[in-house]
Amino acid sequence: YSGKKPGHDVTDTMNNMKVKDFQSIPVVVRENVSVYDAISQMFLDDVGTLFVVDKNSLLTGVLSRKDLLRTSIGSQDLTSIPVHIIMTRMPNITYCFKTDSLIQVANRLINQQIDALPVVEELANGLKVVGRITKTNITRAFLSLSESHEL
Numbered sequence: 001y002s003g004k005k006p007g008h009d010v011t012d013t014m015n016n017m018k019v020k021d022f023q024s025i026p027v028v029v030r031e032n033v034s035v036y037d038a039i040s041q042m043f044l045d046d047v048g049t050l051f052v053v054d055k056n057s058l059l060t061g062v063l064s065r066k067d068l069l070r071t072s073i074g075s076q077d078l079t080s081i082p083v084h085i086i087m088t089r090m091p092n093i094t095y096c097f098k099t100d101s102l103i104q105v106a107n108r109l110i111n112q113q114i115d116a117l118p119v120v121e122e123l124a125n126g127l128k129v130v131g132r133i134t135k136t137n138i139t140r141a142f143l144s145l146s147e148s149h150e151l
């Protein structure tokens with residue numbers, strides 16, 4: 001006996017997969033850091049998406065690799081451009097909660113054509129960033145199905 005569940009249970013397991021079981025640690029930068037420093041941060045923390053927060057650690061924006069590349073191909077001084085100038089900003093940010101299902105998140109990633117979502121908690125004055133969920137987390141979840149089920 002392999003210890004794996006039968007294949008027909010796989011949809012149940014999928015529907016029960018939650019963000020909190022697969023999320024990663026978020027990497028955040030403040031709104032006033034330069035594009036140059038944001039690029040350095042992206043390399044240092046080995047992520048493709050940075051979340052931008054204000055002085056109260058509330059979500060204000062998202063920076064993708066292409067946002068930073070687009071700015072970099074202009075011949076501007078990257079140390080003098082703050083990221084809030086180029087980021088995608090609230091309220092246009094797609095986010096999720098840690099209790100959301102992974103299927104919902106996968107849907108949003110595909111429909112919005114984005115790579116990552118911030119996992120947030122709702123506070124009185126805004127959204128606190130508590131996690132990050134990316135296509136990599138979804139792929140890991142997909143793989144975990146083959147480890148727990150007889151496919």
Ligand code: ADP
Nearest residue numbers: 062064065066088092093094113114115116117
């Ligand atoms: P890349 O631009 O490197 O391909 P994405 O596909 O994730 O990475 O980003 C595409 C665009 O969508 C970028 O302009 C980025 O700022 C924006 N974006 C990324 N993630 C989100 C999100 N969760 N909510 C809203 N916009 C986002």
